[in-house]
Amino acid sequence: MPNGCLAGPNDFGGYAFFVDFGGIIMSDASGANAMGIYGVSASRGGSVSNLDMWKFDCWGDGPSETASDNTAWSAAYGNGTDVLFPAGESTYNVYLITDTLQNVTARMDDLFQMGAR
Amino acid sequence: MKFDCSERMRRYLIIVIWFVVVIITIECACGGGSQTPPPPPKSPVPTPTVLRTLYRVVVTGTDRTTTIGPNERSSYPMEAQVYYVPDQGASDRTTLNRVVNSDGSDHADTVTTLSGYSQDMELGFPWSTNSIPGVAQLTESFNSTIRDYALLAPSESLAGYVPQPLPAYGYPRFGNAAEVLLSTTAGGVTVQSNAVAGGSTWRWFWNGTQFLNHGDYGREIQGAFYFGTSQLNPDEAGDFMTMRTLDQSLKHGSPVLRFENQGNTQYTRAIPLNWDPRQYGGDQDHPVIWDSLVLGKDLALNYQNLGPVAQYTTHLVLPSATTRSRTLQVICSPASIVFGRTMRGLRS
Numbered sequence: 001m002p003n004g005c006l007a008g009p010n011d012f013g014g015y016a017f018f019v020d021f022g023g024i025i026m027s028d029a030s031g032a033n034a035m036g037i038y039g040v041s042a043s044r045g046g047s048v049s050n051l052d053m054w055k056f057d058c059w060g061d062g063p064s065e066t067a068s069d070n071t072a073w074s075a076a077y078g079n080g081t082d083v084l085f086p087a088g089e090s091t092y093n094v095y096l097i098t099d100t101l102q103n104v105t106a107r108m109d110d111l112f113q114m115g116a117r
Numbered sequence: 118m119k120f121d122c123s124e125r126m127r128r129y130l131i132i133v134i135w136f137v138v139v140i141i142t143i144e145c146a147c148g149g150g151s152q153t154p155p156p157p158p159k160s161p162v163p164t165p166t167v168l169r170t171l172y173r174v175v176v177t178g179t180d181r182t183t184t185i186g187p188n189e190r191s192s193y194p195m196e197a198q199v200y201y202v203p204d205q206g207a208s209d210r211t212t213l214n215r216v217v218n219s220d221g222s223d224h225a226d227t228v229t230t231l232s233g234y235s236q237d238m239e240l241g242f243p244w245s246t247n248s249i250p251g252v253a254q255l256t257e258s259f260n261s262t263i264r265d266y267a268l269l270a271p272s273e274s275l276a277g278y279v280p281q282p283l284p285a286y287g288y289p290r291f292g293n294a295a296e297v298l299l300s301t302t303a304g305g306v307t308v309q310s311n312a313v314a315g316g317s318t319w320r321w322f323w324n325g326t327q328f329l330n331h332g333d334y335g336r337e338i339q340g341a342f343y344f345g346t347s348q349l350n351p352d353e354a355g356d357f358m359t360m361r362t363l364d365q366s367l368k369h370g371s372p373v374l375r376f377e378n379q380g381n382t383q384y385t386r387a388i389p390l391n392w393d394p395r396q397y398g399g400d401q402d403h404p405v406i407w408d409s410l411v412l413g414k415d416l417a418l419n420y421q422n423l424g425p426v427a428q429y430t431t432h433l434v435l436p437s438a439t440t441r442s443r444t445l446q447v448i449c450s451p452a453s454i455v456f457g458r459t460m461r462g463l464r465s
Contacts, residue, residue, distance in 0.1 A: 035321075035328050047431075049443070065320070066361045070330040080345060087438045089411075091390035092431040096338075098306060098323035099425050107426050114421065117427075 005058030014054040020044045023094075024073055026055055031101035036110045038095040038116075039075050042083065045091035046117045048075045049082070059063050093117060130255070160171030162344045163409045163436050165391055168201040169241040170402050171213075171287070173268060174364060182224040185214055185240055198366040199270045200255060200287035202241035204403055210242040211285050213255070225266035226257050231286075243285035244465075249352050251372045251388050252286040259272075272297065272322050278426040288388070288406070288407065295365045303381040306427060315339065315371030316385030316413065317354035323425055334359040334370060335392065340412045340431040342444045348396040351389035353412040358394065358401050358443035369394070369404040374411060386413030386432065409436040 004013030020041045027034035040046025052074045059068040075094045077083065095116060097107045169185050169265070174193035176182045184190055203210055208423055216230070217224050218236035225231055226240065256269050258278035267278060271289045291297055297312040298319065311319035318338035321328045330336045334355035342351045355370040375386040389412045391397060391405040397404040411434035420428040433444055 030149055031323070033326050066159065066332045067330065068332055070332065070336065070462055071337070076443055080343075080443055081440055083440065085433065085435055085439050085442050085444070086434070087435055089432060089434045091415075092433070092444060094429050096321075096427045097425060098321065098326075098328060103425075106421055110423060112402050116421075 001053065001055050003058075004054050004056045014052055016050050016052045018050050019048075021046075021055055022051075023108060024051075025052055025101060025108075026071060026073075027101040027104075027105050032102045034099060034101040034102040036097040036108060037073055037075060038097065039093070039113050040117050042077065044117075047077050047092065049077050051075055132380075138449060161367070161437050162349060162439075165397055165405045165407045165409065167204040167394075167397055167399055167405055168199055168288070168404050169203060169204045170290075170369070170404065171200045171268065173197040173199050176224070177222070179263050179265055179308060180223050181265055183226050183240055183268045190402075195291040195364060195366050197273065197294075198290040198368075199268050199269060199273075199292070200243070200253075200290055200298065201372065201404060201406070202240065202243040202255075202285075202287035203394050205240040209245055209248070211245045213243050213283075213285055215240050223265055226268050226283065227257070228283055241287075243283075243287045245284065245286070247286050249286065249287055250411075251374050251408075253289040255283045255287055256280050257283050259291070277286045290370075293365045299376055299378065299383065299385070301378045301381065301383050301418065304422075304426065306418050306422045306425050308383060308416060308418065308427075310376070310383060310385050310416075311337075311370075312373045312376050312404040313368075313370045314354040314359075315352075315387035316373045316376050317387075318414070318416065332361050333357065334368070338414075338429070340414065340433065340444060341392070342412065342433060342442065343409070344439065344442055349390040351407040351410050351412060352392045353387050353389055353414075356390045356394050356399075356404055357392055358404075367401060371408070371412075375413065381419050382415055382417045384413070384415055 001015055002013040023036055023038040025034050025036040039048035041048055054072045058067055061067045061069055077092050095111055097104045121302040125202050172181055172184050172190045173196045174189055176193050186308055209227045213222055213228055215237045216227055217237040225234055253271050258269050258280050261279055266290050270292050291313045298309045300309045307321040307322040310316050314334050319331050336368055337354050339353035369390055371387040371390045372428050373387055375464040376396050382390050389407050389410055394405040397405040412431045415430040417428040420426045446451050
């Protein structure tokens with residue numbers, strides 16, 4: 001994935017995609033520590049119109065929890081005109097998983113098999 | 118100047134929206150049989166409210182004094198951010214004044230008059246009742262030993278000061294606390310949410326590793342909403358004037374409506390601030406609040422007994438239906454998921 005800090009002035013290096021069922025997994029190089037986000041598309045009864053991710057390895061100030069360097073994800077619902085957000089309360093689901101890379105993948109499979117929305 | 122990732126993300130979303138529209142157009146063209154729906158009606162956008170931050174500074178060593186704006190907070194030692202109150206008067210609001218005693222040794226706050234004190238400055242326009250969700254009664258306190266009045270946030274207590282609540286209401290803040298945490302653990306995961314930052318998810322621990330970044334209030338795990346453009350952007354945690362190098366008393370977190378655990382589920386709700394207060398005339402001393410909206414989450418750990426799997430449900434409350442909008446959940450992780458190691462690859 002491109003580094004957003006090295007991209008041009010109108011290119012932030014992000015990556016957006018669509019899936020019916022699926023998500024994103026970020027992992028360290030060993031695969032021992034990973035975090036995943038799983039969602040289901042709105043057309044399949046879920047809450048996700050698209051998934052986005054970015055890598056901002058810009059300042060080299062390390063991996064602390066308040067560092068400027070970071071990676072980011074978003075799960076977005078709606079693209080500006082395609083869905084109705086009702087008056088009152090509405091809800092939108094995703095699933096977050098932390099484990100080894102192998103196990104995060106397995107839990108995403110579990111969620112799919114369970115029909116999680 | 119360091120660049121805020123969240124600002125970049127929001128600018129990037131404009132590109133994402135364009136991309137989505139193109140894809141949908143192509144799919145419709147290939148489908149052949151579908152009819153083009155009529156354009157959605159324009160949806161009303163509620164009007165946000167410009168607020169003032171009330172600060173407490175210390176003048177001449179013992180005179181705890183409420184102030185607004187940049188001049189006095191820059192001139193005297195800053196002690197706390199105490200409340201947000203409206204910047205403008207209205208029929209459901211009162212006027213909060215700062216008054217000063219005859220020798221100038223003490224300042225106090227009142228919505229009426231105070232014997233022995235005279236008008237010094239207008240501080241803001243708090244609500245007259247608690248009918249606005251999320252507000253709390255302003256607590257003026259008095260220390261009879263040193264004869265000092267001080268405005269305290271509900272979460273504060275100062276030795277020797279006795280509360281004397283005012284008939285006025287504002288959004289409570291947290292002094293100079295950077296964190297007021299609510300923690301819950303299940304399935305091998307511990308999460309901490311922070312009331313100072315709208316109750317957003319602040320830390321996420323698994324197997325000894327903390328996964329989340331909170332370098333400013335555009336990170337964390339939180340919800341955001343867009344009324345058609347990136348400028349109309351209520352954010353769960355707060356606004357962008359929250360970089361880590363800023364004095365905590367100057368940062369703008371969204372006020373919290375709900376902040377509690379029930380079983381393995383954590384519930385938080387916020388009244389969101391606009392990401393960029395400047396879009397509505399705000400600035401570092403004037404956050405802008407979408408007081409008819411609510412953003413928050415139900416975070417259910419150990420979902421379906423799957424261990425480190427959590428169901429994250431974003432809750433959105435809108436005053437009226439809208440189509441020209443989108444909502445999203447933002448998650449910012451540290452550059453390296455494991456502290457102390459260098460990220461050599463990113464898999465997706």
